[in-house]
Amino acid sequence: MKMNSINHKIAARAVLAALAMTAASGSAHGQDRIDGYRKWSWGENVGWMNWRDAGTHGVRVHDGFLSGWVWAENVGWISLGDGTPGASGGTKYGNASGADHGVNVAPNGNLAGYAWGENIGWINFSTFTELGAFGKQAKLNASTRRFQGYAWGENIGWINLDDNANFVALRCAADYNDDGLSDILDFLDFMQDFADCDASAMPCGAYGFPDLSADGFVDILDFLDFMQVFADGCP
Ligand SMILES: [Ca+2]
Numbered sequence: 001m002k003m004n005s006i007n008h009k010i011a012a013r014a015v016l017a018a019l020a021m022t023a024a025s026g027s028a029h030g031q032d033r034i035d036g037y038r039k040w041s042w043g044e045n046v047g048w049m050n051w052r053d054a055g056t057h058g059v060r061v062h063d064g065f066l067s068g069w070v071w072a073e074n075v076g077w078i079s080l081g082d083g084t085p086g087a088s089g090g091t092k093y094g095n096a097s098g099a100d101h102g103v104n105v106a107p108n109g110n111l112a113g114y115a116w117g118e119n120i121g122w123i124n125f126s127t128f129t130e131l132g133a134f135g136k137q138a139k140l141n142a143s144t145r146r147f148q149g150y151a152w153g154e155n156i157g158w159i160n161l162d163d164n165a166n167f168v169a170l171r172c173a174a175d176y177n178d179d180g181l182s183d184i185l186d187f188l189d190f191m192q193d194f195a196d197c198d199a200s201a202m203p204c205g206a207y208g209f210p211d212l213s214a215d216g217f218v219d220i221l222d223f224l225d226f227m228q229v230f231a232d233g234c235p
């Protein structure tokens with residue numbers, strides 16, 4: 001174990017009391033991946049779209065924006081953003097030019113901005129003006145941890161995030177090893193990555209993201225975050 005990480009851990013313990021409420025509330029998550037079973041949207045003219053399986057380039061949900069690639073079986077790759085938004089101090093995509101395009105997530109969950117399909121052009125996620133009156137704007141529902149509503153592709157029409165059987169949901173954080181179950185193996189696999197990764201860059205370890213708090217190192221706060229999500233379980 002490196003000295004600086006030991007210092008990190010000592011420092012973390014010192015501030016633990018002050019941060020315990022934050023950790024317990026589960027509000028310190030950095031980024032979420034897409035669930036292994038609930039990863040599909042439907043394009044009326046382009047068929048199924050997989051939000052998850054581009055490996056390390058799969059879709060990620062950050063605080064305030066999305067990143068990564070969707071694979072559409074009939075029209076290829078769609079970029080939701082490169083993960084480094086350039087507007088508002090790096091907290092959102094400006095969408096004023098193609099160089100800083102991407103999908104933003106408002107505090108109320110409404111999506112906005114543009115995705116780019118290599119074969120299909122722009123996809124507009126800012127559908128509140130047209131669909132807000134019906135509650136069908138594209139959005140991320142924080143309570144159900146799934147996407148809902150509709151986006152609009154300039155060349156492909158409506159993209160449906162609203163189907164009740166096939167939709168895109170955030171991975172349950174308690175399922176650390178991503179096998180669809182929340183059980184003791186997740187605890188053990190988290191502990192292994194926790195021990196292996198320390199101050200390493202993410203992804204690290206067998207399952208990639210023991211730095212739940214996304215603060216750049218793996219310490220007691222991540223352990224507490226994981227204990228909380230593990231206790232919360234999966235739906
Ligand atoms: Ca599991």
Ligand SMILES: [Ca+2]
Nearest residue numbers: 211213215217
């Ligand atoms: Ca951390």
